[in-house]
Amino acid sequence: MVPKTSDPDWIVEPEMTTEICCGFIRETLAAAGAAGVVIGLSGGIDSAVAAALAVRALGAESVLGVFMPYRTSHPDSLSDAKAVAEHLGIESEYHEITDMADSFLAGIPEDALLRRGNVMARCRMIMLYDLSARDGRLVLGTGNRTETLLGYATLHGDAAFALNPLGDLYKAEVRLLARHLELPEIVLTKAPSADLWEDQTDEGELGFTYAEADRLLHHMIDDDLGDQQLVSLGYDKNLVSEVRRRVLAQAFKWLPVPYAVVAERPLPNLDALRKRV
16 A cells, blocks of 8 residues: 555656756756756656756757667667657667677576676666767766665666756656656556566566555655655555665665775865865
């Protein structure tokens, strides 16, 4: 059971979100002196929303969308991604990752789905970073807060990027943004999937829906409620335990990489460095 709420007060409205995210994209590119952004278009809602925000912030001419199917990818993923690129009016390129991925996958059993999926995700990021170097663009991230907290991302794969406008947004907020940005209907209605193996869906793999996760994570993380408090709000005890377990077990994916502090040297202060030029 999940508490029902028709209009959660923690949902950030899309107009303000759009303004903040577009400003963030413009400022980050200006600071880096980059020519634009490059983004992997999967045909899903997250990459579509991130690309749409970049177009609003920079103009379509500064956004490159990349299609990177594997031989087992569902044909709809490619057609939906092409529909997004056409809708946004951005340049796009097709780079199939089959040959690159198969050179790694030859030694991985067919039933090792997670390992095989991680290889594909990392091959796609190799491609994006090479195009980034070729064109002087920054790699635009697409992961949302829900996925990040649950660790539903691949290190050095889809969790690798130079900037990410969606990182502070729950999946529900990304859905609202998609409608606000008037993205194609197919993007709004399809089941979320990384399309890493046949019939794979995010929610099927997680064992619960994004709607359930959004609400629970808000109360668990943003409001810092304990398990008994969450159960008293109406959340299923097993769901609470599973989500907390995932957040703790996958935290290494989103926490800063730990390193040994030997001389307690400070991290660079970018603002101070700029003032001393």
